[in-house]
Amino acid sequence: MCDEEGECKTDFLRLLAAELPYAAGSLSLQGVAQHADMSAYRQQVFWIEPLAAEYDEFTVEGFFSLQASRYAGFDQAALLHLIDGLALEPHLFKQILMLSAGTRRKVWIAAAFASGAALTLLDDPLAALDKSSATFVLSQMAALAQAGQRALVLGDYQAPANVPLAARIDLG
Template structure:
């Protein structure tokens, strides 16, 4: 699966982050979340969010996205609208996050991450707590982005989704 002849978008702490989809896999406690968080903190134009959005309980989805957009110059308002519709978040836009289910909170964070335009987008267990139609939306988005020449999606989970075309696999 590794495209060893593809130049990396980033070499960081011995890891090669390639354009397209990069799977970070490992058991509970293996350091997947820590890797994503540290990667985003030490790399310009990389973005990771705790998908639970614990610091945003009193905010609405639109307030969360407005705050993110202020730091993301390549934010796509069109993609934000498309994903909001596809993930069926329209009925929740006026609600504060503490009123939302875990799955809906995670959808709010995923919309923010996927529309950010970040060169490196870090996704931590993106399917967790999502309904099947939403999982399909996220899979389709990632599949569509797999051949992007200048952006990378680093996806951490217990296993790499066998339905996605991974540019690299990073086992922990």
Template structure:
């Protein structure tokens, strides 16, 4: 079992190649993509999600491509800064949760309840997305992703807009998620400008090439 990234060739129109020649492999658990210069973190996640098409190389998750993961309801990629990955903003968190629960066959309501409490989200669960602050929406995406049971969960800049209690809770949530993902043979990929957890059991840190 492994998440394999093999020398993807990608560039935006009018610009040079990004992440050229980069290769890595990760075991199940938490994989932190670190890039202090903000050059390619989000691009890397979009490539992992199959949202961007590379000209060469590839990504395989236990032998399956991102497209195959999507078809098997095994990929979670929702980013508040990218509306095309989100439901309509009139959707309530409760409605979105119901839709995701029906979509992901290994959905974990126990984990969701823990995360709702840890992120203080219960009071917001029947509000539409448009009524949520940036931080509350970010917390909701993390909670839903970690509870989804998806084989591959992608989170971008998880600390963006969070309040102090949530900032303190994130390392705890990620440490527990790392253990659960490793035990169940799944992958949580988090992109941030610095590591949120030190490398160790079920936790890997990968620096993007400059």
């Protein structure tokens, strides 16, 4: 989903994450209607706003443990691969508030990909990432797209290169 630097994409992602009310229609995910069972709906959605502060006091390792307890399909083997691919090992025992914007984003992305959530929402996923991390993230997105088991919705100013898309929505 593309938006020319506006906030429409973030609001749309928040709507899909059940953080904003919708005016008409309904949202369902794997047979669970958001309006009927908000908790069950949210358990299938991975969403963390890039500037989220509610996890600042957690260590990276503690944050990953929290996410593993939240998502039934959390994949520990995938998390280890993501920690390695995103060079997060030196940061595992640091508090999230101590991390740079790019490292914080890598933590969110590692948790998102490992979560196993039916719907994963990422806002500006490549912002503040170094080139090797951005390349790794793109390869992980492409692998998820090829697997076809989960939905990944990205909000960005342009579509990611070399990632097969089911659809593109321009909000601008």
